[in-house]
Amino acid sequence: MSRRTSPARLVRTAAVFAVVAALAVTGCAKKEEPAPAPVAETPKVVPFRVISMELGKRLDADKRVVQSSALFGVRDTIHLSIASEGTTPSVTLRALWKYEDGQVVADDAQNLAPTGPAQTEFHIIKSSAWPTGKYTVELFADTTSAGKKEFLVQ
Numbered sequence: 001m002s003r004r005t006s007p008a009r010l011v012r013t014a015a016v017f018a019v020v021a022a023l024a025v026t027g028c029a030k031k032e033e034p035a036p037a038p039v040a041e042t043p044k045v046v047p048f049r050v051i052s053m054e055l056g057k058r059l060d061a062d063k064r065v066v067q068s069s070a071l072f073g074v075r076d077t078i079h080l081s082i083a084s085e086g087t088t089p090s091v092t093l094r095a096l097w098k099y100e101d102g103q104v105v106a107d108d109a110q111n112l113a114p115t116g117p118a119q120t121e122f123h124i125i126k127s128s129a130w131p132t133g134k135y136t137v138e139l140f141a142d143t144t145s146a147g148k149k150e151f152l153v154q
Helices: 007-028
Strands: 049-056 078-085 091-099 104-112 118-124 133-141 144-153
Touching: 049 133, 049 144, 078 133, 078 144, 091 118, 104 118
Parallel strands: none
Antiparallel strands: 049 078, 078 118, 091 104, 091 133, 133 144
């Protein structure tokens, strides 16, 4: 005696097989883990330091020397451009300008609170002619010497 399966029963059986197959596939599939939350990088704090010092007769708009020089005329304005980097809540840059015999020509200071790369400028000018000879300018960051430059006035 042959038994006939009803169409409704075939549909139910097929639906059960489909559900079982779907569960088998998803149950065996590797579950993806959520991507880790991005970690906010803490900016690296660079301590303040002087990178370079340049002497020249003219500066550009960014306080950089247009053309470096260690030779000046008796009526020139003499500029010192300082490039620095780093962060500090407070630093005093001081330019001490001296004539060859040790006589102080100028002693200027600027208080800064840099938070990255910076340009600072000092200059000396004289209404009458500069005496010819050898000069030096020494730069201090607070009380520590950050460098010295020599130049001639002819």
